[in-house]
Amino acid sequence: MHRIIFPALLTLATASSSAVADNYHCVSLAYPPLIQQDASGPAHGLAVDVVRAVFARLGHDMTVEVMPWARSLTMVRLGQRDCVFTIFRTPEREQFLDFSHESIIPQLIYFYARKDSGVAFNGDLGALAGRRIGTVMKVNYGEKFDAARERFTVQEVATLEQNFRKLVLGRVDLVPSNVYTATYTLANMHDAAVDAEVVQLPVPLENVASHIAFAKNRQLTALRDQFDKELKAYVASGAYRHLLNQYRIAITPEMARFLDNN
Incomplete structure (x- = not known):
């Protein structure tokens, strides 16, 4: 009896565990209309919607905390948060961050x-x-x-x-x-x-290309690579263009090239 039930329970536990999405914690600064936060609600904006959609396509949840930029950088440098966006790549920042290869927005x-x-x-x-x-x-x-x-x-x-x-x-x-x-x-x-x-x-x-970047001491390079792949698919799907229209962001020649390259 025990020999039959135990493997079944183990299988059930494994299945339940794999169904639970990981939850990642990002930080950013108030940067409307890309990132903003009202007093009583969650962060929102074009960049937030893009990042949240890509995480969802990967089967993950994510939260965004909006705070002063210096504090955001300190938190990811210390590994107190998983990721930060939108962020420009610099040699100094590359010492503690793994940058996406794909740009979130030009x-x-x-x-x-x-x-x-x-x-x-x-x-x-x-x-x-x-x-x-x-x-x-x-x-x-x-x-x-x-x-x-x-x-x-x-x-x-x-x-x-x-x-x-x-x-x-x-x-x-x-x-x-x-x-x-x-x-x-x-x-x-x-x-x-x-x-x-x-x-x-x-x-x-x-x-300037702006990115999402992951805290190096959280060892999330595999997630970074998955994010890159899924972001390209998201842009190619037309969903990104829909968000631009929603936020009334003009499709400049630079933005058109960004959309065409994905």
């Missing part, structure tokens, strides 16, 4: 200036030497900006909204930002002075 970085300030950008960062640049703490703006950073007077604050207000007040000359978050932030500030004074300079600073 991010076009532009400079924003005061209307009639006389500040121009033609693609040559050297011409901006000595300018006061308002950045967000620990946010990366691509390799070109990093290489030229010492030429500027960089002033860091906690949020992009603070930088736009400093720009209007004349405390900084330029503010870099990805176009999605800048457009969203400017539209939701509801500030007549900001609307009247802040303009996007026409030449982009850089088109």
Whole structure:
């Protein structure tokens, strides 16, 4: 009797165990419309929806905590969380993170200036030497900006909204930002002075791939590889394009190339 029941119970336990999805814990910063969180609800936004959908296709659950960017990076560096997004690849970050090979979303970085300030950008960062640049703490703006950073007077604050207000007040000359978050932030500030004074300079600073990255000391490289494969399938399915329409994000030539390459 026992010899028959025990294997059956073992089989049942194994089946139940394999049916339970793993739950991964990610961190990010408030980066609307890509990542945002209302006071009483879970994180949401284009990037959150993409990452959550890919995890679901892999049979996993995931949570996202939105917090200051410096704290997010510290938590994944210490292995206190599994993953972080959206994040630009840098040599420093590669020391403690395994980056996805696939990009979650291409991010076009532009400079924003005061209307009639006389500040121009033609693609040559050297011409901006000595300018006061308002950045967000620990946010990366691509390799070109990093290489030229010492030429500027960089002033860091906690949020992009603070930088736009400093720009209007004349405390900084330029503010870099990805176009999605800048457009969203400017539209939701509801500030007549900001609307009247802040303009996007026409030449982009850089088109940067942004990723999900997994904490190295959590040993999740196999999950990273599975995520890459499933993300490509998700984009190819047309679901990604549907989300762009849902969030009213324009399909720029750069975005069209991203969609066509998956």
